[in-house]
Amino acid sequence: MLAYTVKRLFTLIPTLLAASILVFLFVHLIPGDPAAILLGDTATPEEIAQLSAEMGFDRPLWIQYFLWLGNVLQGDLGISIFFREPVLAVIGSGAETSILLASMTMFWIILIGLPIGVLSATKHGTWVDQITSSGAMLAASMPTFWLGLYLIMIFSVTLGWFPSSGFPSLSDDGGITNLRYLILPSLTLAAPNAALIVRLVRASMLDVAREDHVRTARAKGLHPARVTIKHVFRNALIAVAAAFGFTFAALISEAVVTETVFSLPGIGRLVVQSILRRDYPVIQGVILVIVVLYMIINLLVDLAYARLDPRVSLK
Amino acid sequence: MTDPLLRLVDLKTHFQTKGVGLFGEKKVLKAVDGVSFDIAQGEVLGLVGESGCGKSTVGRTLTHLEKTTSGQAFFEGREFLSMTPHKFRPLRREIQMIFQDPFASLNPRLKIEQTLGEPLFIHGLCKTWNEARSKIAATLERVGMDPKIMSRHPHEFSGGQRQRIGIARVMILQPKLVIADEAVSALDVSIQAQFLNLIKKLQRDSGMSMLFISHDLGVVRHISDRVAVMLAGKIVEIGDKHQIFEAPQHEYTRKLLNSIPRIAIGKEA
Amino acid sequence: MALLEVENLEIAVSTQRNLLPVVQGVSFTVDENETLGIVGESGCGKSLTSLAIMGLLGTSPVRITGGSIHFDGMNLLALSERERRAIMGNRMAMIFQEPMTSLNPVYRIGDQIVENLRQHQNLSHAAARDRSVELLSLVRIPDPSERIDSFPHQMSGGQRQRVMIAMALSCDPKLLIADEPTTALDVTVQKEVLDLMADLQSRMGTAIVLISHDLGVIAETCDKVAVMYRGKIAEAASTADLFAELLHPYTRGLLNSIPVVDRDVEWLEAIPGRVPTLEETLTGCAFQPRCELATELCACEAPQTTQFKPGHSVQCHFAGQDRS
């Protein structure tokens, strides 16, 4: 297992480097002087000249890349044009919201998605299955922002149960109860993803149920529930785990929208606002952070996968 | 006597498999590890062995489906394993292969006439579809199929019928050497017998040579003139079939023969 | 009373339009310490018969439509699901054709044997594990105390089938159903596995139902044989009687189709044609379209099972007759 982990870590490096090159090139693909782009409209010619020299914009592209990479590795992602603050600090200020939102969403996805998926598979072919699996498909067919708007209208505006927007930090007044700000957003974000998990659990359980070893398990005289959980669901989890990386990608994408709908001060909204503000250093920084994060998640998913399926790690 | 039709000299086919170590060191699987034999004109050589012994890889290497690691093979005196795909193409007509699985060996999207016609056009044996169709019809009749079926798709046929079509695809090119890789293993006994008779008849009528690869010793004895026994990538014993089956020299051959369940028929049992 | 009595078993597969019979009027008995071989080509219904006895047809579109199965005096088809499960894996066990896929890939083999043991016997985990090691050594797995922690993919096909046998025998079953247990194995491994089964049977007195397409395997290992053709038993007798005088033209054709290793045959006497598919409805004898003895009688009227000789039954109007 350790050998496998190290091996996977090593294979991550080239992909990470290639992705960083793409992120680096991003600024250079925008027409215009990169220094002027990074500094914004209000920059003076002196400032532009200074940054150009610092980043080596007059030198060959590959040298620029390594200069930039060197900075990045030291935690220097540049200065935000809009906030006039280091990009890393800007991103850091959104991290709490986004991490909490993602965790709560994952919580819902697992809490809702797995049991309904199992139910749908065990009741295969009945009305329960039809309702749950079509319902899941319907949930996956909704634009998240539309669902969010209606949740706000029903639960915040009409019923007044939850706040409709914003998120004060957990360290502010209210402490842990501030999490109630994230209940609607996390449910919005969870809906389509939980739906995908329902469909996936159902499909892979039905696949596993046809395998020979399940017949062996039944031939042992095991209780059907035990066969379902210990042999069918357990093996179906392998395919589900493999798909969790995709779920996470979808989650990041949809968080951009959800955070905008609920005006949450997270990284997702930061991306959109920075694009609208043409705050290129922030865009570049956020993308880099998300890509690295996404790769780490994928690595964890792979390791979970290897743990679930002994055929992967010990061959 | 002149050269044999096929001469195989110290053939080696090794596969790189991905290792599991920290840096994924490559391991080498020596599927075929130094195999030599001759097949004379009109002769059937049976190649027998258990799963994983490399017998199928020999056949696949001879048809360029696997890359040769080292060794040579001469067809009518010409070395062909080192040929480029382009150079080898004319020889494909002479060296044909029958596959094991009748359900997988026909493209489900193509009509029978398309499958059978393709090699004719590739090798320039026909100019027009009319010409091709008459050849296809004749070949289908030779393998015991109604020529009318040529406008149908593979899914309309049973396993046995598909295998006949597979054989027709091979015979239509009038090859000099046919490699049959477990050609009858997927078939039920009663159908298998029909095929063994058919293949034997086609071989006798056309005078082609054959490399008959199988795990079934009974089948190999029935169809072959000479037999080679393979174990772990190497031939452990090769010789006339009567010698192999009645006076086996190698311990492994004896073990194989002793493992076969036998039926005692009649009152003397 | 015999240990297993199957009478007039009928199995049908339900399609969207109708119910197609796949097993019709199959009857046989198996005594303790006896091996019954059921032989036939693919689609003859032999595997479905074995699954029906074991109770594994379950919720599939294939189901039992008639007849009875008595095991150890109990009418299996009348038992509740719970009572049935108490027998499965316990007094009646089964091994399957595909040793590669019949074990759950994510659990260690020891855990899979322990699971079977603890389902039916009141054992602590440690005791069940000790017993599993014994069972593995019984089926001649080398280093059983180490191999018990292997995953299935770390073993060869033959070893996996031994593990399956160990698991099946873990609760000392009275009846072992083996569905093509050696078909996926090489001949040398097949011999080892068959020898092992025979050895264990002589020690434990287990009755065995052996399903196979290979007449040779059946002839070498079974006390009696039932030859099935398209859902019916064409011919049944003790192994010695059957091969002493083959009564059914299908059995004869089957035997003549097999190329043997001990002598040369120029041309095989193949049975012409093919097995009719399930959708093809037949009046009369199912073998009649391929049979050299067939007359008009065979085309209109299905033959009944007749006792041609004591202990040798056959379903054919012209049983024992030659072409001449």
Add this chain to the structure above:
Amino acid sequence: MNTLIFLRDAFAGRKLATAGFLWLCLIVVAAIIAPLVAPFDPLEIDPVGRLTEPGWPNLFGTDHFGRDTFSRAIYGARMTVIIGVGSVLVALFCGGLIGMISAYFTRLGHFLMRAVDVLMAFPALLMALVLITLLERSVVNTVLVIGIVYATTTARILFGMTLKLKGETFIDAAVCSGAGNSSILFRHILPNLLSPLLVQASFIFAFAQLQAAALDFLGLGLPPEVPSWGNMLSEERIYITRAPWLLIYPGMLIVVSVFSMNLVGDALRDSIDPRFKDDIAGV
């Protein structure tokens, strides 16, 4: 002919999927004849008749510019079809070609698939956002961006499926018959990929709608004056309490259309070759 039989079998006994298919046909028809059936000009502003409730003659009411929501919805069908078909074409063409070629020519393929892996390290919408930043807001660019995003997944899927087909015995048989590379790829492999590709296309079509709507909502999709369902939602979202119909109708149209496309994809997937089922990423 084969395709018709395939479609008939796929929808047999699936009422919901058939309804979905008919709905999509309706959308396509509406898109084509939009000028004939739309009662008003979708862009015509009426400062007097702002935010009128659904009724006659404005079936779905009017928006805050006084534009007829029903007419805008019908023209929105046009955008739905253009975005869907456009991104499917881009994704299948680019992704399909890369995937097939990578699986067939292994050396080049190794390099290409690593490149695809790198692109896939960018979550879909994020990648779309990055590309949008570099381009202007326009219909063509939206189609291109969404198409390119799904080209990566399509490439992966096609790679896997081609690899499976390449290992098939009938491909070996064709090689032994002397068939060349292009014949193997286009005559033997591609026809076997057509139905799985159709399934993949229907899922991309569905995803593309959601992505396009999300881009519209973020103000980074189609230009604001283009009447698309996503733009309608985006522009009128502040009126959700005052004029709820402004969000209900376009929202429902998106949901029903995406749901229909998913149902169709699901039905088709169940009737293709089971070997490819697991490859296709869909709902």
